[in-house]
Amino acid sequence: MENSQLRDKVAYITGGTKGIGFGIAQALLAQGIKVAISSRSPEAALQAAQALSSDPSRVLGIGSQVGSAAAELKAVEAVVEHFGSLDVLIANAGVGHFAPIDELSYEQWRETIDTNLTGVFNSVKASLDALKQSKGYVITIASLAGANFFENGSAYNASKFGLVGFTQSIMLDLRKHGIKVTTIMPGSVATYFNNHTPNAEDAWKIQPEDLGQMVVDLLKMNPRTLPSKIEVRPAQTK
Secondary structure, X not given: XXXXXXXXXXXXXXXXXXXXXXXXXXXXXXXXXXXXXXEOOHHHHHHHHHHHOOXXXXXXXXXXXXXXXXXXXXXXXXXXXXXXXOOEEEEOOOOOOOOOOOOOOHHHXXXXXXXXXXXXXXXXXXXXXXXXXXXXXXXXXXXXXXXXXXXXXXXHHHHHXXXXXXXXXXHHHHHHHOOEEEEEEEOOEOOOHHHOOOOHHHXXXXXXXXXXXXXXXXXXXXXXXXXXXXXXXXXXXX
């Protein structure tokens, strides 16, 4: 059901074509929020946008590589040109390479850091002027891997530990501009991450729509209140 408080706000979701990003897009659209989603593949972004809604005045698909500052500037420009403003940035795009350090390649390290950490920096920097005007909201999708290290996780742990620290720091920087900042740190999620295809055995995991509802709840929260970091786990184990 649409919410009058959120109706016609504009959100930009990186990595929004499937999994967590797509689930958040569905939840925001249901509240009357206009949504732009991005993907490295322009074709995937367009297809996902059409799957979300046949109304181009409500949904926009954009091809962008978050690891490129120039690409993210163009993506945000496209969002503002299409919808007229930007109220919410959901920095969700992410990759994972898992291997012991003696097997992890330089390329895998760079892609993980460039996407999961530098990519968020690029998205935030590109969005700041618009978010200052709207006194908007930045939500980063981190991971419990940003607080708990594990074997074979050096690149992923580094990117997510860094992302949590980055988000908490900019939260302090940006609240003086009226911009809220929150990082969400999910545990096991039923998504396509790391070449996994969601299936019936994932029923115990957090579902993308659960995180979509969490984002909606954050956006509805009283302006004076800011949950700056949220850890979320499945209620039960497998």
